Amino acid sequence: xxxxxxxxxPCQRQKQTKQQxxxxxxxxxxxxxxxxxxxxxxxxxxxxxIGVPECDGENxxxxxxxxxxIIQENFANLAKQDTIQPQAIQRTPQRYSSRRPTPRHIIVRxxxxxxxxxxxxxxxxxxxxxxxxxxxxxxxxxxxxTLQARREWGPIFNILNQxxxxxxxxxxxxxxxxxxxxxxxxRNKQVLRDFITTRPALQELLKEALYTERNNQYDPF
Amino acid sequence: xxxxxxxxxPCQRQKQTKQQxxxxxxxxxxxxxxxxxxxxxxxxxxxxxIGVPECDGENxxxxxxxxxxIIQENFANLAKQDTIQPQAIQRTPQRYSSRRPTPRHIIVRxxxxxxxxxxxxxxxxxxxxxxxxxxxxxxxxxxxxTLQARREWGPIFNILNQxxxxxxxxxxxxxxxxxxxxxxxxRNKQVLRDFITTRPALQELLKEALYTERNNQYDPF
Amino acid sequence: xxxxxxxxxPCQRQKQTKQQxxxxxxxxxxxxxxxxxxxxxxxxxxxxxIGVPECDGENxxxxxxxxxxIIQENFANLAKQDTIQPQAIQRTPQRYSSRRPTPRHIIVRxxxxxxxxxxxxxxxxxxxxxxxxxxxxxxxxxxxxTLQARREWGPIFNILNQxxxxxxxxxxxxxxxxxxxxxxxxRNKQVLRDFITTRPALQELLKEALYTERNNQYDPF
Numbered sequence: 001x002x003x004x005x006x007x008x009x010p011c012q013r014q015k016q017t018k019q020q021x022x023x024x025x026x027x028x029x030x031x032x033x034x035x036x037x038x039x040x041x042x043x044x045x046x047x048x049x050i051g052v053p054e055c056d057g058e059n060x061x062x063x064x065x066x067x068x069x070i071i072q073e074n075f076a077n078l079a080k081q082d083t084i085q086p087q088a089i090q091r092t093p094q095r096y097s098s099r100r101p102t103p104r105h106i107i108v109r110x111x112x113x114x115x116x117x118x119x120x121x122x123x124x125x126x127x128x129x130x131x132x133x134x135x136x137x138x139x140x141x142x143x144x145x146t147l148q149a150r151r152e153w154g155p156i157f158n159i160l161n162q163x164x165x166x167x168x169x170x171x172x173x174x175x176x177x178x179x180x181x182x183x184x185x186x187r188n189k190q191v192l193r194d195f196i197t198t199r200p201a202l203q204e205l206l207k208e209a210l211y212t213e214r215n216n217q218y219d220p221f
Numbered sequence: 222x223x224x225x226x227x228x229x230x231p232c233q234r235q236k237q238t239k240q241q242x243x244x245x246x247x248x249x250x251x252x253x254x255x256x257x258x259x260x261x262x263x264x265x266x267x268x269x270x271i272g273v274p275e276c277d278g279e280n281x282x283x284x285x286x287x288x289x290x291i292i293q294e295n296f297a298n299l300a301k302q303d304t305i306q307p308q309a310i311q312r313t314p315q316r317y318s319s320r321r322p323t324p325r326h327i328i329v330r331x332x333x334x335x336x337x338x339x340x341x342x343x344x345x346x347x348x349x350x351x352x353x354x355x356x357x358x359x360x361x362x363x364x365x366x367t368l369q370a371r372r373e374w375g376p377i378f379n380i381l382n383q384x385x386x387x388x389x390x391x392x393x394x395x396x397x398x399x400x401x402x403x404x405x406x407x408r409n410k411q412v413l414r415d416f417i418t419t420r421p422a423l424q425e426l427l428k429e430a431l432y433t434e435r436n437n438q439y440d441p442f
Numbered sequence: 443x444x445x446x447x448x449x450x451x452p453c454q455r456q457k458q459t460k461q462q463x464x465x466x467x468x469x470x471x472x473x474x475x476x477x478x479x480x481x482x483x484x485x486x487x488x489x490x491x492i493g494v495p496e497c498d499g500e501n502x503x504x505x506x507x508x509x510x511x512i513i514q515e516n517f518a519n520l521a522k523q524d525t526i527q528p529q530a531i532q533r534t535p536q537r538y539s540s541r542r543p544t545p546r547h548i549i550v551r552x553x554x555x556x557x558x559x560x561x562x563x564x565x566x567x568x569x570x571x572x573x574x575x576x577x578x579x580x581x582x583x584x585x586x587x588t589l590q591a592r593r594e595w596g597p598i599f600n601i602l603n604q605x606x607x608x609x610x611x612x613x614x615x616x617x618x619x620x621x622x623x624x625x626x627x628x629r630n631k632q633v634l635r636d637f638i639t640t641r642p643a644l645q646e647l648l649k650e651a652l653y654t655e656r657n658n659q660y661d662p663f
């Protein structure tokens with residue numbers, strides 16, 4: 001390209017630079033999406049235990065005992081059917097907030113993705129999962145990008161929930177809800193914005209939540 | 222750098238911007254290549270079954286039965302030697318083309334990479350792999366980027382094949398063929414273009430296929 | 443954004459371009475870091491055997507025997523406790539330096555991360571690991587980015603070591619050493635540079651090593 005470039009006028013050169021910028025922007029975006037997808041892919045056999053207190057001299061062996069206790073306490077049936085042996089188990093590297101003294105999450109990796117799914121399904125059917133009687137949380141181990149994208153739906157999800165639209169978040173970070181008897185699914189806010197332009201009632205309801213960006217969101221434009 | 226930047230003339234500043242652009246371009250490219258490589262890396266234990274009809278109420282359990290049927294029907298010897306148990310088995314998330322009603326691919330993940338390799342080797346030795354008598358295809362589960370890069374060689378591969386150059390595609394997307402008694406291998410079209418500049422016969426043969434880019438290829442320059 | 447862009451003067455437009463450039467730079471950097479992290483993540487169950495001679499007709503079966511020989515020769519106790527069976531074992535794709543005829547590394551992937559950790563711990567406790575009496579090396583299988591980042595600390599590590607600061611490299615590529623009775627940890631050279639500005643003795647010691655970049659380092663600014 002450099003030979004032809006020298007023959008171009010300043011206006012054409014500027015146009016070309018803009019086109020290159022746009023292409024680069026697109027490729028960076030695609031890399032970001034691919035990274036989100038591969039993190040989710042490699043974390044598929046994992047679950048995350050939130051709220052289990054840390055204790056002194058904790059090691060992989062003790063953490064595995066804790067896991068077996070939790071399974072016995074909450075999913076005794078599952079424990080009878082299978083030997084649920086993790087491939088790896090560890091605390092997350094650092095505390096999420098160094099100010100609040102919450103215990104670090106425990107990441108459990110299973111050999112089979114099916115084991116994770118069975119446990120998550122059983123957890124969803126229970127009102128509460130506990131460890132030594134105290135409530136803990138048990139979730140899929142998603143990429144930080146996917147978790148961030150899900151959090152972005154928060155205010156909209158709450159409004160739709162209050163108004164009985166039966167909102168749901170599905171993988172990776174799609175919002176779906178029931179509208180005029182049908183389930184509608186939205187990949188991101190822009191798609192939802194486009195959808196409501198011709199639905200004034202919905203627009204009125206979501207306007208504020210849909211057009212204010214959270215401060216922590218990264219948006220270059 | 223910003224302090225020194227203020228001291229530079231417009232010409233030097235332009236030169237600096239160009240250098241920064243070039244560096245950025247290189248880093249984006251490197252990220253793309255690393256993403257391709259890691260997708261291929263994590264998909265190494267997988268095979269892809271193409272053309273197996275979808276049926277109602279399909280679940281992981283039924284898909285595993287389908288896999289065992291296919292192994293019995295085509296690789297009875299393998300089944301005797303090993304218990305071929307997948308770590309995970311599922312349909313691809315969405316149809317590749319929503320217009321054509323082709324069944325979604327089945328992705329099977331094995332615990333050992335060796336299991337995948339044994340099955341692929343056995344498949345290559347057979348004329349045809351079948352499911353209930355009907356032909357299906359069985360391939361490695363490569364990244365979309367690698368598949369795209371392999372498809373790019375298509376027209377050149379066909380010409381070389383017709384002319385008995387015995388072309389082959391090897392991992393990830395290298396084209397090799399026999400030339401003057403030796404096997405030559407090419408990482409991409411540019412390397413092949415450089416090679417043929419001093420081989421007029423080969424140049425004549427491949428000129429057209431090598432210099433026309435496909436429309437769907439992404440090329441910023 | 444494009445509608446408002448047309449209303450801006452050239453100065454504001456230039457400012458906006460700069461901001462976009464900065465954002466893009468940040469996102470490329472974040473993608474690079476995420477790629478480094480995911481490569482390290484997927485390679486966690488692996489060890490790397492360095493210096494084991496290659497032999498003719500080497501295949502996965504023979505490599506597994508070599509591994510079992512090495513374990514017997516060096517970690518007989520470990521072998522008694524567990525059956526250490528790899529999930530995959532292979533040579534690295536190409537030689538690192540095509541000029542020196544060193545054997546390619548062997549990458550062993552275990553099913554459990556724990557197995558890798560046990561072996562590495564046992565190796566650290568021995569003075570020397572051998573294969574048929576000759577010394578070999580046994581390391582974690584880190585991403586090329588992490589290895590590069592660790593190598594960058596080389597000259598500084600050596601100086602600190604000579605001066606009894608007890609330097610250590612921890613995951614992924616943090617340098618820590620003992621200073622005034624406390625262990626200090628540094629994520630990269632810039633953080634260390636900031637730290638020593640108010641410690642003249644340390645500054646004097648590290649100045650040269652800390653401010654000369656190696657030629658092979660990529661640094662766009």
